Amino acid sequence: MENRIYNFNAGPAALPLSVLEEIKDSFLNYAGSGMSVTEISHRSKWFDDIINDAIERIERLLNLDEDFHVLFIQGGASMQFCMIPMNFLKKGSIADYVNTGTWSTKAIKEAVILDKKVNIAASSEDKDFTYIPRNIQFSPNSVYVHITSNNTIKGTQWASFPDTGGVPLIADMSSDIMSRPLDTNKFRLIYAGAQKNIGPAGVCMVIIHDDMLELVQDNLPTMLDYTTYSSKNSMYNTPPCFAIYTIQLVMKWLEEEVGGLGKMEKINHKKAELLYSFIDSSDFYKGTAEQGSRSLMNVTFRLPNEDLEKRFVDQALENGMDGLKGHRSVGGCRASIYNATTIEAVKALTDFMKTFEKKNG
Ligand SMILES: *Cc1c(COP(=O)(O)O)cnc(C)c1O
Numbered sequence: 476m477e478n479r480i481y482n483f484n485a486g487p488a489a490l491p492l493s494v495l496e497e498i499k500d501s502f503l504n505y506a507g508s509g510m511s512v513t514e515i516s517h518r519s520k521w522f523d524d525i526i527n528d529a530i531e532r533i534e535r536l537l538n539l540d541e542d543f544h545v546l547f548i549q550g551g552a553s554m555q556f557c558m559i560p561m562n563f564l565k566k567g568s569i570a571d572y573v574n575t576g577t578w579s580t581k582a583i584k585e586a587v588i589l590d591k592k593v594n595i596a597a598s599s600e601d602k603d604f605t606y607i608p609r610n611i612q613f614s615p616n617s618v619y620v621h622i623t624s625n626n627t628i629k630g631t632q633w634a635s636f637p638d639t640g641g642v643p644l645i646a647d648m649s650s651d652i653m654s655r656p657l658d659t660n661k662f663r664l665i666y667a668g669a670q671k672n673i674g675p676a677g678v679c680m681v682i683i684h685d686d687m688l689e690l691v692q693d694n695l696p697t698m699l700d701y702t703t704y705s706s707k708n709s710m711y712n713t714p715p716c717f718a719i720y721t722i723q724l725v726m727k728w729l730e731e732e733v734g735g736l737g738k739m740e741k742i743n744h745k746k747a748e749l750l751y752s753f754i755d756s757s758d759f760y761k762g763t764a765e766q767g768s769r770s771l772m773n774v775t776f777r778l779p780n781e782d783l784e785k786r787f788v789d790q791a792l793e794n795g796m797d798g799l800k801g802h803r804s805v806g807g808c809r810a811s812i813y814n815a816t817t818i819e820a821v822k823a824l825t826d827f828m829k830t831f832e833k834k835n836g
Contacts, residue, residue, distance in 0.1 A: 480796065481820040481824065483797065483816065485773060488672070488798075488811055488813050488815070490675070491732070491814075498512075518710075525720050526547070526708065527708075528723055529722050533545050533726055535730065536729055536735065537657055543659065543683065547719050547722075548704055549714075552578070554699075556581055557588070557589065557699070559619070560585065562695065562700065565692055569616065570586065570593055571595075571617040571621070572593055572594070572596065573596055573637075575631060576599075576626040577628045577629070577804060578626065578647060579621075579622070582623070603629075607634075613637075613639050613640060615642070619642060619687075620643070620644050620645065624646045625648065625770050628804065628809075629764065630763060630774060631768040632651060632770035634767070636658075643684075645664040649666070650667075651771070651772050653729060654771065654814055655736060655739065659682070664682065665682040667680050669718055669722055671811075671813060672815075673722050674719075674725055675721050683701055739814055743772070747771040747772075749825055750774045750821060750825060754776055760777070760828065763776060771812075774810045775801060775807060777808065784801075790827075796827060
């Protein structure tokens with residue numbers, strides 16, 4: 476489509492073009508209702524169908540058992556950082572956290588603010604979060620283990636998940652949910668801010684197992700209590716309707732156009748392989764994450780100096796590629812290549828990188 480550029484933003488990020496087109500079509504008149512999808516009541520049959528279809532598609536894509544519940548909660552992934560310890564840790568009980576970067580650090584910070592007991596079971600801070608820790612000893616008496624499956628800022632990702640010895644595993648999957656098939660039975664709670672890989676900003680998807688709902692503490696503020704959402708199909712109050720509608724369409728795209736998470740994973744591997752193999756073949760660009768810990772979603776790299784990095788980002792934009800600046804806290808460059816970023820976009824980026832290297836290397 477004309478004047479659309481290649482979007483490598485980390486979040487909010489690229490959405491599938493067919494999803495945007497369907498939104499455009501339903502924006503003034505949704506399903507013959509004579510109203511915009513943003514104008515219909517959340518108590519209407521139309522919206523009921525939207526949220527239920529979104530949930531059913533998520534259940535199918537992730538092969539979820541009946542003991543899991545799909546919830547939609549506002550406040551972003553960041554609010555889950557406080558809801559998790561608030562709901563599951565009573566006074567004196569302890570949780571294990573693995574610290575693999577900025578978002579894990581923030582999750583830990585919220586538990587500490589609430590005066591909960593936190594054990595840092597492992598951390599990769601010693602090497603500036605450039606790797607995923609292995610062979611971790613978890614404390615057998617902790618209530619849960621918290622990990623960040625993909626570290627959006629540092630560009631690392633868990634290739635496989637740790638054995639917690641029966642302690643419930645909780646994962647922040649904001650930046651790699653639905654990017655690959657997932658053995659969901661390994662987890663007891665998964666959450667993901669929508670704006671990376673599954674929709675627009677404004678909602679966080681939470682997949683929670685019955686075992687965790689049983690642990691929810693008494694006397695929590697209503698809106699911070701998971702059971703408020705699980706007992707009312709995420710509609711105790713007005714949900715973020717438009718964000719949920721967009722998630723429904725992205726799930727439909729994943730099922731019907733992509734053909735499921737197995738296919739999605741193959742495409743994602745291809746994109747990451749294109750970029751990493753080019754970076755590895757060049758002396759000009761240097762990947763920042765350790766080889767065995769590299770993210771398939773956020774490819775982080777440096778150029779020989781900051782001046783070149785700035786020129787790289789500026790000239791990429793002039794060539795129709797946006798979002799290549801690294802997170803403001805770490806600098807460097809980052810290409811976020813989520814599900815909706817096409818192979819064509821990644822090819823255009825590697826071509827541009829080659830040309831830029833020839834001129835400046
Ligand atoms: C972006 C991100 C967050 C924060 O998400 P918000 O929805 O902005 O609160 C948390 N965790 C990870 C892994 C992220 O990528």
